[in-house]
Amino acid sequence: MAERQPAEIAVDQASLAMLAKAATEGVSHAFARADAQGKSCPFGSDGVCCRVCHMGPCRITKKATRGICGADADTIAARNLLREVAAGAAAHSDHGRHLVHLLKAVAEGQGGDFTLRDETRLREAARAWDVAEQGRGPLEVAKDLAQLFEQEFTRQEGPLATLKLAPLPRQAVWKRQGLAPSGIDRSIVEALHRTNIGVDHDYRDLLRTALRVGLADGWGGSMIATTVSDILFGTPQPIRGMANLGVLEERKVNVLVHGHEPALTEMLVAATRDPELTAAAKAVGAEGINLAGICCTANEVLMRHGVPVAGNFLQQELAIITGAVEMMITDVQCCMASLPEVAKCYHTLVVTTSPMARNIGAEAVEFDDRRALECSRAILRKAIANFPRRDPRKVSIPRQKAALVAGFSNETIFNILGGTFRRSFRPLNDAVITGRVRGVAGIVGCNNARGKVDEYHLTLTRELIKRNILVLQTGCAAVACAKAGLLTPEAALELAGPSLREVCEAVGIPPVLHMGSCVDNSRLLLALTYIVQEGGLGNDLSEVPAIGVAPEWMSEKAVAIGHYFVASGVDVILGRPFHTAGSEAVTRFLCEELLTQGVTGARFHYISDVQQAVETIVAHIESKREALGINRKAGRKLFDMKDRRGLEV
Numbered sequence: 001m002a003e004r005q006p007a008e009i010a011v012d013q014a015s016l017a018m019l020a021k022a023a024t025e026g027v028s029h030a031f032a033r034a035d036a037q038g039k040s041c042p043f044g045s046d047g048v049c050c051r052v053c054h055m056g057p058c059r060i061t062k063k064a065t066r067g068i069c070g071a072d073a074d075t076i077a078a079r080n081l082l083r084e085v086a087a088g089a090a091a092h093s094d095h096g097r098h099l100v101h102l103l104k105a106v107a108e109g110q111g112g113d114f115t116l117r118d119e120t121r122l123r124e125a126a127r128a129w130d131v132a133e134q135g136r137g138p139l140e141v142a143k144d145l146a147q148l149f150e151q152e153f154t155r156q157e158g159p160l161a162t163l164k165l166a167p168l169p170r171q172a173v174w175k176r177q178g179l180a181p182s183g184i185d186r187s188i189v190e191a192l193h194r195t196n197i198g199v200d201h202d203y204r205d206l207l208r209t210a211l212r213v214g215l216a217d218g219w220g221g222s223m224i225a226t227t228v229s230d231i232l233f234g235t236p237q238p239i240r241g242m243a244n245l246g247v248l249e250e251r252k253v254n255v256l257v258h259g260h261e262p263a264l265t266e267m268l269v270a271a272t273r274d275p276e277l278t279a280a281a282k283a284v285g286a287e288g289i290n291l292a293g294i295c296c297t298a299n300e301v302l303m304r305h306g307v308p309v310a311g312n313f314l315q316q317e318l319a320i321i322t323g324a325v326e327m328m329i330t331d332v333q334c335c336m337a338s339l340p341e342v343a344k345c346y347h348t349l350v351v352t353t354s355p356m357a358r359n360i361g362a363e364a365v366e367f368d369d370r371r372a373l374e375c376s377r378a379i380l381r382k383a384i385a386n387f388p389r390r391d392p393r394k395v396s397i398p399r400q401k402a403a404l405v406a407g408f409s410n411e412t413i414f415n416i417l418g419g420t421f422r423r424s425f426r427p428l429n430d431a432v433i434t435g436r437v438r439g440v441a442g443i444v445g446c447n448n449a450r451g452k453v454d455e456y457h458l459t460l461t462r463e464l465i466k467r468n469i470l471v472l473q474t475g476c477a478a479v480a481c482a483k484a485g486l487l488t489p490e491a492a493l494e495l496a497g498p499s500l501r502e503v504c505e506a507v508g509i510p511p512v513l514h515m516g517s518c519v520d521n522s523r524l525l526l527a528l529t530y531i532v533q534e535g536g537l538g539n540d541l542s543e544v545p546a547i548g549v550a551p552e553w554m555s556e557k558a559v560a561i562g563h564y565f566v567a568s569g570v571d572v573i574l575g576r577p578f579h580t581a582g583s584e585a586v587t588r589f590l591c592e593e594l595l596t597q598g599v600t601g602a603r604f605h606y607i608s609d610v611q612q613a614v615e616t617i618v619a620h621i622e623s624k625r626e627a628l629g630i631n632r633k634a635g636r637k638l639f640d641m642k643d644r645r646g647l648e649v
């Protein structure tokens with residue numbers, strides 16, 4: 001691929017400015033590397049390259065229609081996809097497992113500085129999962145809940161207990177179709193087993209397994225991660241914040257938290273408020289410490305503390321290129337391998353706090369949960385000591401930053417809509433039933449260096465709110481829209497269609513609701529569940545006028561997310577296709593037969609053109625409305641004699 005001009009790479013001015021700076025300073029970044037990669041290998045893109053055994057790699061071509069073992073394009077493409085789902089589910093779920101361990105430690109009095117921040121949420125969760133809570137102390141309840149969650153990982157038989165949170169008709173679909181997963185670990189192990197050479201060769205069976213593993217992620221690992229985060233760190237509430245590289249401060253020690261695990265970050269937030277550390281920062285000539293986030297760690301601390309967001313996935317290198325970052329603290333997921341290389345061009349220290357996410361050139365810092373605050377202070381001291389090494393000639397912080405409101409957990413949506421005394425989704429259901437809100441679109445997922453960053457997210461979101469569709473967001477999609485100012489109540493006035501605007505104004509919400517990090521896509525599953533439970537919009541998730549979209553996705557985690565939405569009965573539009581084009585049968589199964597053969601009641605759509613996506617979403621939502629019968633005018637029908645006779649027959 002020829003090297004692209006900056007304007008072909010990104011839409012936001014802050015990123016463009018940093019790309020220009022990188023060019024002057026000779027710093028490489030993901031976009032340049034994407035160009036250097038050139039066109040992707042067609043066998044990989046089509047999903048027909050198999051490396052499962054060492055007789056291979058085998059590639060399927062017109063001449064060689066089977067690999068050495070006899071596997072055809074359908075088996076190979078399905079097997080590759082299932083492995084992606086397993087990897088994505090593993091990432092989310094392992095994150096959940098770490099949080100469960102922390103919950104258990106806190107419950108046993110071994111949690112150091114961590115506490116149970118949200119007892120109400122703890123008790124609600126206990127009731128939802130049938131853990132006795134009445135008349136018992138919070139630590140006792142937490143211990144039992146942690147144990148139950150642990151068992152969700154190790155369960156060998158019977159369906160996951162968390163599946164019970166879904167509407168009954170959906171549970172019935174899973175049972176009928178054999179899609180209900182057992183233990184999370186077991187599901188992932190089984191996926192790896194099935195995809196070994198010489199095991200499962202039926203693409204339909206492999207793809208059903210992908211749905212099952214997806215469900216183990218969405219309703220299992222991710223749901224557990226979200227729930228435990230809320231219990232330990234507090235359930236998010238609407239909170240103001242800022243987003244984009246302009247949140248970095250020239251006169252302060254800039255510390256960026258990056259990755260996905262919220263535990264350390266919670267303590268860093270507390271440590272930055274320590275007057276001793278502020279004094280230490282002043283002693284080296286800074287005005288204080290400025291903590292900001294990248295990727296989903298950013299979403300977590302934004303939602304709970306209003307910590308500013310410096311950027312989404314493809315801004316991680318650009319943040320260092322500002323020359324103003326003293327330290328970037330990384331853990332697991334989405335932290336680029338290149339960070340230490342980019343940091344070498346500046347004074348930035350890259351630190352890794354997760355024993356499973358090491359990087360050559362990044363300093364490994366032990367983070368002990370039991371001494372979390374002390375460890376956080378030590379890390380911040382290192383960052384402060386690095387401030388004098390900053391080269392002022394290399395510092396250029398873009399001005400751009402946008403205000404936002406985040407923190408729309410379901411618990412707060414209940415309160416906002418219904419009031420604390422009558423917590424309810426009723427007003428939202430009524431707005432959908434009367435057509436003031438046509439439906440709901442969840443726009444989620446990553447950025448992709450192969451495309452023009454944020455463009456699909458922004459165009460799609462603007463077009464949908466203009467058409468009175470409420471948008472729910474998580475992950476890097478939410479940050480993309482935050483940077484463009486779409487996450488403010490004012491955006492409703494300027495950009496939403498008249499009836500959505502009215503609803504937003506009445507309750508004081510933005511037309512685009514930030515619901516959290518990527519594991520918090522589980523909140524979207526529950527939001528749809530609450531809509532069903534509230535009544536009037538169908539009995540199953542597949543009946544709600546709703547859709548999921550991942551416009552610019554790139555991660556295996558997004559593959560898993562797509563699968564659990566579709567398995568839950570929600571159609572998913574992907575801005576970029578899965579690597580399945582080499583098998584017509586696999587593509588047809590995912591994009592047609594899951595729906596037409598009644599496997600899930602929903603399907604995937606591969607749509608790279610944003611306008612076509614808008615049309616598909618509107619048509620989909622309207623067809624769901626038609627099926628529910630809520631598009632009919634509710635006027636009174638006057639019967640004439642002919643009608644009456646008709647009735648008597």
Ligand code: BF8
Nearest residue numbers: 296334445446475476518
């Ligand atoms: O987990 S949206 S680029 S940061 S994978 Fe990664 Fe994708 Fe961002 Fe959050 Ni989710």
Ligand code: SF4
Nearest residue numbers: 050053056058067069
């Ligand atoms: Fe080739 Fe079969 Fe081995 Fe895959 S499993 S590499 S198709 S021989």
